[in-house]
Amino acid sequence: xxxxxxxxxxxENASRLGMRIQETISEHTxxxxxxxxxxxxxxxxxxxxxxxxxLDSSSDRxxxxxxxxxxxxxxxxxxxxxxxxxxxxxxxxxxxxxxxLVYIYVLRYAEQEPDLALLSINTFQKDLNDSNPFxxxxxxxxxxxxxxxxxxxxxxxAIKKAAADFSPYVRKVAAxxxxxxxxxxxxxxxxxxxxxxxxxxxxxxxxxxxVAVAFEAVxxxxxxxIHQRYRRLCKLLVEVDEWGQIDLLNxxxxxxxxxxxxxxxxxxxxxxxxxxxxxxxxxEPLLQSRNPAVVLAVTRIFWYAGPPSVHGKVVRPLLRLLxxxxxxERVTLSYxxxxxxxxxxxxxxxxxRFFLFSDDSRQVKAxxxxxxxxxxxxxxxxxxxxxxxxxxxxxxxxxxxxxxxxIGKCAELVPESMQQCLAALTAMIKNNYDVVVSNAVLVxxxxxxxxxxxxxxxxxxxxxxxxxxxxxxxxxxxxxIHHPQARACVIWLVGQYSADDEVTPGPAGIAEWAPDVLRRxxxxxxxxxxxxxxxxxxxxxKLLGLLNRYIFSLARYDLNYDVRDRARMLxxxxxxxxxxxxxxxxxxxxxxxxxxxxxxxxxxxxxLFNGKATVAESDHSEQTNSAIGSLSIITGKSALxxxxxxxWLEKGVESSxxxxxxxxxxxxxxxxxxxxxxxxxxxxxxxxxLTPNAGSTDTSSINQRKWANNLDEFFxxxxxxxxxxxxxxxxxxxDEDEAxxxxxxxxxxxxx
Numbered sequence: 001x002x003x004x005x006x007x008x009x010x011x012e013n014a015s016r017l018g019m020r021i022q023e024t025i026s027e028h029t030x031x032x033x034x035x036x037x038x039x040x041x042x043x044x045x046x047x048x049x050x051x052x053x054x055l056d057s058s059s060d061r062x063x064x065x066x067x068x069x070x071x072x073x074x075x076x077x078x079x080x081x082x083x084x085x086x087x088x089x090x091x092x093x094x095x096x097x098x099x100x101l102v103y104i105y106v107l108r109y110a111e112q113e114p115d116l117a118l119l120s121i122n123t124f125q126k127d128l129n130d131s132n133p134f135x136x137x138x139x140x141x142x143x144x145x146x147x148x149x150x151x152x153x154x155x156x157x158a159i160k161k162a163a164a165d166f167s168p169y170v171r172k173v174a175a176x177x178x179x180x181x182x183x184x185x186x187x188x189x190x191x192x193x194x195x196x197x198x199x200x201x202x203x204x205x206x207x208x209x210x211v212a213v214a215f216e217a218v219x220x221x222x223x224x225x226i227h228q229r230y231r232r233l234c235k236l237l238v239e240v241d242e243w244g245q246i247d248l249l250n251x252x253x254x255x256x257x258x259x260x261x262x263x264x265x266x267x268x269x270x271x272x273x274x275x276x277x278x279x280x281x282x283x284e285p286l287l288q289s290r291n292p293a294v295v296l297a298v299t300r301i302f303w304y305a306g307p308p309s310v311h312g313k314v315v316r317p318l319l320r321l322l323x324x325x326x327x328x329e330r331v332t333l334s335y336x337x338x339x340x341x342x343x344x345x346x347x348x349x350x351x352x353r354f355f356l357f358s359d360d361s362r363q364v365k366a367x368x369x370x371x372x373x374x375x376x377x378x379x380x381x382x383x384x385x386x387x388x389x390x391x392x393x394x395x396x397x398x399x400x401x402x403x404x405x406x407i408g409k410c411a412e413l414v415p416e417s418m419q420q421c422l423a424a425l426t427a428m429i430k431n432n433y434d435v436v437v438s439n440a441v442l443v444x445x446x447x448x449x450x451x452x453x454x455x456x457x458x459x460x461x462x463x464x465x466x467x468x469x470x471x472x473x474x475x476x477x478x479x480x481i482h483h484p485q486a487r488a489c490v491i492w493l494v495g496q497y498s499a500d501d502e503v504t505p506g507p508a509g510i511a512e513w514a515p516d517v518l519r520r521x522x523x524x525x526x527x528x529x530x531x532x533x534x535x536x537x538x539x540x541x542k543l544l545g546l547l548n549r550y551i552f553s554l555a556r557y558d559l560n561y562d563v564r565d566r567a568r569m570l571x572x573x574x575x576x577x578x579x580x581x582x583x584x585x586x587x588x589x590x591x592x593x594x595x596x597x598x599x600x601x602x603x604x605x606x607x608l609f610n611g612k613a614t615v616a617e618s619d620h621s622e623q624t625n626s627a628i629g630s631l632s633i634i635t636g637k638s639a640l641x642x643x644x645x646x647x648w649l650e651k652g653v654e655s656s657x658x659x660x661x662x663x664x665x666x667x668x669x670x671x672x673x674x675x676x677x678x679x680x681x682x683x684x685x686x687x688x689x690l691t692p693n694a695g696s697t698d699t700s701s702i703n704q705r706k707w708a709n710n711l712d713e714f715f716x717x718x719x720x721x722x723x724x725x726x727x728x729x730x731x732x733x734x735d736e737d738e739a740x741x742x743x744x745x746x747x748x749x750x751x752x
Contacts, residue, residue: 209244
């Protein structure tokens with residue numbers, strides 16, 4: 001390419017770029033002007049503005065300006081009901097913009113001014129016959145939104161009329177008006193159910209989703225009304241609007257769980273009812289929807305209505321939703337968490353998609369950490385374990401705590417990683433970050449207890465020695481551990497496994513340095529937290545050392561009643577074992593006055609060492625009964641909502657109940673090309689008309705008449721009927737040949 005060509009190309013691109021920039025600047029200027037004009041209504045006050053005069057004016061522009069000011073004041077929370085009488089006068093305005101704003105105003109203040117609102121009902125009823133379907137829909141929306149019980153009959157009649165409207169948009173508004181009418185007066189239930197029955201036969205995809213909303217709000221238990229319409233509703237799923245698809249999917253899922261037989265998994269395959277397969281095949285294309293709520297609704301269909309073989313189809317659509325927005329990611333992770341708890345193998349190959357990012361919210365990080373724990377296995381445990389250790393440096397204390405607990409959970413799920421987890425947690429004890437140290441101690445306590453609680457036949461020297469070293473390291477760092485629950489756990493471990501006998505099996509060697517731990521903690525007994533004090537008293541009772549009497553004396557006069565009660569209970573427990581360690585006040589009391597049962601040495605050990613299993617609360621419990629689609633999986637709290645699905649029937653209802661005339665296949669009619677296509681005035685060939693084949697056995701007068709292609713043939717139709725049979729056949733063959741030739745010429749032209 002020459003330099004001149006390069007210059008021309010550059011000049012052309014530069015001019016295009018300049019035009020594009022100019023268009024962008026103009027568009028932004030127009031938006032700024034619109035914003036300024038709109039904000040002027042919000043910034044102005046009604047003082048000094050003669051709104052009443054504008055509303056009574058004959059100029060539509062002044063009326064529109066007054067209505068905009070009123071709606072702006074309503075949006076600011078101002079009460080402008082004083083203008084209701086003037087506004088109602090404009091309810092029949094010919095200006096569509098004015099009428100829409102009037103409708104909004106009337107809806108807002110109809111309950112406060114019921115008498116004046118009733119004056120405008122005649123206008124709304126008249127608008128139901130307007131030629132504009134948008135006007136008819138708005139009139140019905142306002143009429144059903146007036147919360148005045150005395151208009152219930154009028155609203156029912158309006159809904160019944162709009163439900164049979166030829167416009168699908170008006171029928172959609174009629175369906176949405178049914179729940180409002182039912183909430184206003186439930187005595188109209190039979191009439192509303194009959195309207196819903198008629199609207200369930202609607203074939204328009206625009207309105208059928210709203211009919212599902214009305215069905216769920218008015219008669220959710222009347223699933224028998226869906227029988228003959230079930231298959232047609234399944235086939236309409238793809239054509240329904242997005243939000244209508246969600247309601248229709250939920251309705252069909254509830255119907256299938258109530259009326260259809262459960263899919264059966266056999267050794268040689270799966271047995272799935274044909275109507276369940278129809279629902280799954282109809283809903284599968286919606287997994288590619290741009291609306292995340294639709295994808296999640298289809299996920300419920302496949303999870304709760306499909307056999308296990310189709311569960312994998314929802315994996316990639318759910319992973320796609322993780323990239324849409326932070327809000328969608330939060331909800332999708334909750335859905336995936338429920339699925340992963342049941343079938344972790346579906347998402348295990350995609351564990352990398354759940355690694356944490358620095359800009360993730362706290363809730364998203366928590367969900368991802370739970371997911372990584374559910375997806376860990378022998379193949380990926382090294383990568384997940386490294387990620388969890390990396391996340392312990394996060395700035396959020398809650399995330400750090402969740403990660404350390406997840407490390408301990410990984411050690412339980414994958415025994416091969418136990419030593420690696422113990423080493424990592426032991427190293428965290430040396431950390432200067434108090435949250436890291438405290439949570440590491442809690443997890444180590446849990447792991448040590450789980451190791452030492454194994455049956456003696458499963459024990460080996462390795463775990464016992466490892467547990468001894470862990471407890472020793474924790475005891476050595478007792479002065480550096482400041483978290484109350486972590487200190488309590490360390491003291492509990494030292495006391496629980498300080499005896500190595502048949503009553504308390506544990507690693508040998510702890511009893512040698514356990515009294516030193518009691519001495520170090522007894523120094524600051526009065527400054528310790530209540531949980532730590534309780535464990536110090538218990539440790540003193542287990543060791544039966546010389547510090548026993550000193551600690552019991554401190555505890556006897558402690559400010560906390562739990563500490564005083566624990567000391568009194570343990571001192572009474574040890575009467576038969578070591579009476580010399582009693583508190584001074586107890587020594588002066590005769591034994592017969594103290595009363596109670598004196599336990600033997602073995603009984604005391606059984607009570608002290610085989611009591612409560614641990615002082616740490618388990619944080620690994622999760623809600624396993626939460627259903628996807630329910631609010632509880634998002635909030636983390638149990639909620640009684642309507643998303644709980646019924647259980648399957650054993651055999652389902654009779655399949656013939658779902659048969660309808662629409663399911664019957666139409667009889668095949670052989671078709672052939674008609675005579676030469678219609679020539680328009682410009683000489684371009686018109687569309688080809690398909691006519692019944694001449695070989696058809698139908699001898700009715702309608703099939704004997706030849707479809708006319710133009711006006712001349714229509715007028716000459718009577719003359720053609722007088723032609724002989726042979727002449728008609730010859731002319732028909734000639735016309736078919738000519739039509740075929742013209743189609744070949746058109747195809748050649750398109751290819752060229």
